[in-house]
Amino acid sequence: MDKKSKDWLIKILAKNRGLTNKAKLDKFLNPSLGDILSVKLTDIDKAVQRVKKAIESKEKVIVYSDYDADGICATAISWETFFDLGSNVLPYVPHRIKEGYGLSIDAIKELAATGVTLIITVDHGVTATKQIEAAKRLGVDIIVTDHHILPKVPPKPYALVHSLELCGAGVAWRFCWEIVTKLAPQYKNKLIEKLELAAVATIADLVLLIGANRAIVKIGLEYLTKTKRPGLKSLIDNSGIGGPVGTYEIGHILAPRINAMGRIEHGLDSLRLLCAKNQKQADTLAKLLSKTNTRRQDLTVSAVAGAIDMVDKDQLIGVVAHHEWHEGVIGLVASRLVETHHRPMIVISIGQIYSKGSARSIAGFNIVEAIRASSEYLVDAGGHPMAAGFTIETRHIEDFSKKINVYANQVLTDDMLTPVINIECKLEVNDINKQTWQTIKAFEPFGVGNPQPIFLTEKILVEDVRGVGEGNKHLRLQLDGVSAIGFNMGGQRVKLRPGYLMDVVYTLDENRFNGQSQIQMKIKDLKTADS
DSSP, X not given: OOTTSTTHHHHHXXXXXXXXXXXXXXXXXXXXXXXXXXXXXXXXXXXXXXXXXXXXXXOEEEEEOOSSHHHHHHHHHHHHHHHHTTOEEEEEOOOXXXXXXXXXXXXXXXHHHTTEEEXXXXXXXXXXXXXXXXXXXXXXXXXXXXXXXOXXXXXXXXXXEEOSSSXXXXXXXXXXXXXXXXXXXXXXXXXXXXXXXXXXXXXXXXOOOSHHHHHHHHHHHHHHTTOOOHHHXXXXXXXXXXXXXXXHHIIIIXXXXXXXXXXXXOTHHHHHHHTOOOHHHHHHHHHHHHHHHHHHHHHHHHXXXXXXXXXXXXXXXXXXXXXXXXXXXXXXXXXXXXXXHOSOEEEEXXXXXXXXXXXXXXXXXXXXXXXXXXXXXXXXXXXXXXXXXXXXXXXXXXXXXXXXXXXXXXXXXXXXXXXXOOXXXXXXXXXXXXXXXXXXXXXXXXXXXXXXXXXXXXXXXXXXXXXXXXXXXXXXEEETTEEEEETTOGGGGGXXXXXXXXXXXXXXXXXXXXXXXXXXXXXXXXXXXXX
């Protein structure tokens, strides 16, 4: 690539993302509301008419949530919108441990007994065949809004509002847009502001940040920077985020706090925070979420420490199980094990009769299909190609582990099991500057499907080597005038000396300190340069 032209890096980043012409690049760099509205939902007209009837008749309506960040944000969007339109509506957030995932027949019975005639699910429902049939017998209509993969025989609710393109909150927002457009267009601007919630959910749920999802996040982040929500303000302040809120801050700081309540307490408090009208109440709830998240971190660290030694090296899909692991953190444990072993992992919290499982996968391997291939051992299962959950009879865990690994031996390939760092291009030291950083920022937001660009610089001079952080666990380098940080790479310090020439793989970041900013390298890998 001719580096004399000003836009040489833009051309490389565009080509690597399949943006092969100016029109595609312009659309990518400037996502719009129209990208979101172009997403088609199933059964949409039927669902809108049913909501219209419920509002006009003052029927008792329930927005039935999931307890993760996606479900909680989806519930906030839906509940507030329906309430603004005059619906007699309340949210319902199930308790993870006491009620489990998705619709509960017992909950449906209790709601029906109070006069509820319409339940709208958000971020779940596509596997709830028995529950939906039970609701019908009680005279309760169910509208399912969901984005999970449909089973071979989908349920038959009153309406199935579904898309695989969006997260659960994205589907909920898109559904609300159709309702508002047809019933109360004056609320459109208010609904557009709610894209800040859809953005949080989209990042938290790790869906592809392309097309409509990219537009949701790009527009949503703009509203988030000037949010009017006391709950989001409190959560940002309590989390200690000093600068702008981007995909990293949401994915690693805010969303884990929202998720923590549903994992080990009750997700209802996360919903209360997002919908809080009073700043004092919001501050109290934000502190609760942060405190609960610290407990969640402790439970995760403890479980990971035990699980790492339990992984059978001969299994293509690692299956580990223990009765002391909290079922609210097993998905996080599975993620850590995938990072360590680079193969699909299943972590099971053992119960007396029934056990809960959570799975995480690697690129190219559809974990929910793998789990469903052993459906004879399961009570229920659902999820995405990269993440799934299930309930299993405890007595079947060993047989399930054997069968899913038979499946893996037929499907998993060596290429899938080989970790790869995809490098965008080589940069010279003098390319590491603010102009390059501004070019990279134009491709934000980064996430699944649009990863943060990774670069290679060869034979860069080591000028200084230090360990930083508790126990010197991180590596701080000065490389030919450029500051570099390698998180959890402190052990490499003994191999490095000033004067060495290194090949370094890294991303670029802007480090702000004391009102000053400088471009720094975040190291992914490094080795001594070939002479």
